[in-house]
Amino acid sequence: xxxVSQDPRHKITKRGQNVTFRCDPISEHNRLYWYRxxxxxxxxxxxxxxxxxxxxxxxxxxxRFSAERPxxxxxxxxxxxxxQGDSAMYLCASSLVRSYEQYFGPGTxxxxx
Amino acid sequence: QKEVxxxxxxxxxxEGAIASLNCTYSDRVSQSFFxxxxxxxxxxxxxxxxYSNGDKEDGRFTAQLNKASQYVSLLIxxxxxSDSATYLCAVKGEGQNFVFGPGTxxxxxx
Numbered sequence: 001x002x003x004v005s006q007d008p009r010h011k012i013t014k015r016g017q018n019v020t021f022r023c024d025p026i027s028e029h030n031r032l033y034w035y036r037x038x039x040x041x042x043x044x045x046x047x048x049x050x051x052x053x054x055x056x057x058x059x060x061x062x063x064r065f066s067a068e069r070p071x072x073x074x075x076x077x078x079x080x081x082x083x084q085g086d087s088a089m090y091l092c093a094s095s096l097v098r099s100y101e102q103y104f105g106p107g108t109x110x111x112x113x
Numbered sequence: 114q115k116e117v118x119x120x121x122x123x124x125x126x127x128e129g130a131i132a133s134l135n136c137t138y139s140d141r142v143s144q145s146f147f148x149x150x151x152x153x154x155x156x157x158x159x160x161x162x163x164y165s166n167g168d169k170e171d172g173r174f175t176a177q178l179n180k181a182s183q184y185v186s187l188l189i190x191x192x193x194x195s196d197s198a199t200y201l202c203a204v205k206g207e208g209q210n211f212v213f214g215p216g217t218x219x220x221x222x223x
Contacts, residue, residue, distance in 0.1 A: 031209070033209070033211070035213075040121075040215065040216075041216075042117070042201050042203070042213030042214050042215050042216055043157065043201075043213045044213070045210050045211055045212070048209040048210075050209075055208075055209065056209050056210060058210070089156075091156055091157075100145045100147075100162070100205055100211075101147065101159055101162050102147075102159065102211070103159060104149075104156040104157050104158065105156060106155070106156050107156045
């Protein structure tokens with residue numbers, strides 16, 4: 001399977017703990033996006049990488065959130081000091097530089113208790 | 114705040130009918146528009162993209178774009194029960210900040 005993969009698929013954590021999610025994009029895709037989706041809403045843009053450079057970050061993104069994409073391959077999204085409001089599906093998507101068509105991974109469902 | 118609006122539905126159509134899904138957007142500089150399908154508990158999957166005014170057809174799907182009216186729609190011909198899902202409209206403005214609408218839930222009744 002050469003699609004976007006995400007790990008873990010589910011994460012339950014206690015409030016105040018740190019969590020890290022991983023995304024592996026489609027191999028030839030230079031662009032990588034992170035989104036957050038809550039029930040009944042569309043995905044909300046969090047941040048964007050082109051190769052290893054983080055080029056855009058949502059103004060709504062708290063300082064507790066950080067993302068990296070070392071060497072322009074996989075990416076990680078870390079949430080520090082989790083809060084119950086962080087409970088959501090975290091989606092990763094990738095695309096080619098010459099196209100804006102994004103392909104999503106299966107997502108990581110985070111539950112903060 | 115750039116907005117993308119969709120009727121949340123549910124939109125119910127009988128099997129074999131045409132389903133019409135609508136989306137309006139606020140950012141006049143938007144140039145790229147996308148429709149995604151999302152089954153319950155799954156991630157969005159790309160159906161179509163459209164960049165120019167007019168219609169774009171792909172199988173049973175037709176996307177329609179009217180930039181003057183800031184309106185994009187998706188028609189699904191010969192609707193099947195397997196088309197029952199939430200349909201998300203996404204709009205790309207300047208940069209790489211894509212804005213998604215809340216989605217329209219479609220139910221195709223056998």
